[in-house]
Amino acid sequence: MKKFLLSFFGLFAIATAAFFIFAPSVFEKQTNMVDGKSLPPITPEAQELHDSLMIVDLHGDTLLWKRKITDSVDRGHIDLQRLQQGNVGLQIFSSVTKTPRGQNYDSNSADTDQITLLAIAQLQPYRTWFSILERQLWHATKLGRAVADSDGAITLISKPADIDGLSGNDRPIGVLFSAEGLQSLEGKRANLQKLYDAGMRMAGLVHFFDNELAGSMHGEKKGGLTDFGRQIVTDMEDMGMIVDIAHSSHATVAEVLKIARRPVVSSHGGLQAVCGVNRNLTDEEIKGVAATGGVIGLGYWDGAMCDTDPKSVAKAVKHVRDLVGIEFVALGSDFDGAVTTRFDTSGIVHITQAFMDAGFNEDEIRAVMGLNALRVLRQGMSPLKDLPKQAVEPTQESSQ
Known part of the structure; x- marks a missing residue:
């Protein structure tokens, strides 16, 4: 025995x-897959232009997974080598802290959480097993370690001046810390400062469920901002943390756009005019984001575009350009966000090719691939007191 x-x-x-x-x-x-469907060949002209671009991706969820950004791996969509191959100049990494069981786009309860099991299975520090705030702080630590381990290949972006270091032939890749929903505050206003001190400079208010701040497009009630949410939006703008309306309910989006004093971002998603999935922005919401001087980050998966063809991204860009102007649209891949795409981050040149095939000129391509996002990041990270008055009072002209 x-x-x-x-x-x-x-x-x-x-x-x-x-x-x-x-x-x-x-x-x-x-979970994070490439569908392997055919793509058109890359022309020498597209590759030459792509190699000269400053490329910014407003949203990737790599920090959720048990691997180092600096390690080259055979899974997922983003790592350092693939960022370099794709000529990415700045990657925003978002922290996912809670997802509901049976997650869907229509209606989710906040009562369940799948990330707890993932945190345990990945043998994350014990403090992260039952605290959403600690999970987010752990993701900040992981990003900081990636910077330290990169031998200068990655640099953390936490203020406008840091963006200046992303130019030149031997430029490092910038990384910026964001949040997929501020349920991580655990209902405490003081925790926002903890996240800011950990390097967070952009944050979505909600994810797939309603929380203490606001209603989610995928929540049960889909309401607007709460009093706590309004206070947090004000605090974020005051300290230089960009407000991200991705996943927000229509009511939340409307309220944020009404009270915003800074550029607002929709970091990853699509447009109702191109793909009628509920999470995608209406034309009125597009106009509202433009009125703040913000940008709309377009994703590459079927929930954003109704397919994974880069041509659909070009179609969405054209819609934004024709509606409000080319300066209000950017890239927001949602790579490593439990999505299937046509290519990983090493293949972003296929977006450049799709833009050229759609007839966009060089200035338009440069704007969408990165310069629009850089403008908003510079403005959004500046402490409010340091901005000229006209920079914090959006005018109606910007939405025409």
Whole structure:
């Protein structure tokens, strides 16, 4: 019997170890995928232009997964090598802290959470198992470690002046810390300062469920801002943290756009005019974002574009350009965000090719691929007291 028990517990220990070693990577391989469908060849002209661009991606969820950004891996969409291959100049990494069981675009309760199990399976620090705030602070630590381990290849962006270092032939890749919903505040206003001190400079108010700040487009009530949410929006703008309306309900979007004193971002998503998924922006919401001087980051997965063809991204850009102007649209891939795309970050040149094929000129392509986003980041990270008055009072002219 003793031999049997020793054998049993030995096998159990091996099985347990194998689960914690292999399960997270297997799960990610099944979650963040490239569909492998055909893409048109890249012309020499498109490659030459692409290699000269400053490219900014407003949204990637790589910090959620058990791997280092500096490691080259055979899964997911983003790592340092693939950022370099894609000529990405600045990548915003968002922190996902809670997702509901049975997650869908229509209606989700805030009562369940799948990230707790993932945090345990990935053997994250114990403090992150049952605290959403600690999960977000852990993601900030992971990003900081990636910067430290990159031997100068990655640099953290936390103020407008940092963007100046992203130019030149030997430029590092900038990374900026964001949030996929501020449920991580755990209802406490003081926790926003903790996140800011950890490097956060942009944050979505909600994710797939209603929280203490606001209603989600995918929540049960889909209401607007709460009193706490209004206070947090004001605090974010005061300290230089950009407000992201991605995943917000229509009521929340309307209220944020009404009270905004700074450029507002929709970091990742699509447009109702191109893809009628509920999370995508209406024309009136597009006009509202433009009126703040903000940008709309367009994603590459079917929930944003109703397919994964880069041509659809070009079609969405054209719609924004014709409606409000080319200066209000940018890229927001949602890479590593439990989505399937046509290519990973090393293949962003396919977006450049699609823009050229759609007839956009060089200035328009440069604007959408990165310069529009850089403008908004510079404005949004500046402390409000340091901005000239006209820069914090959006005019109706910007939405024409």
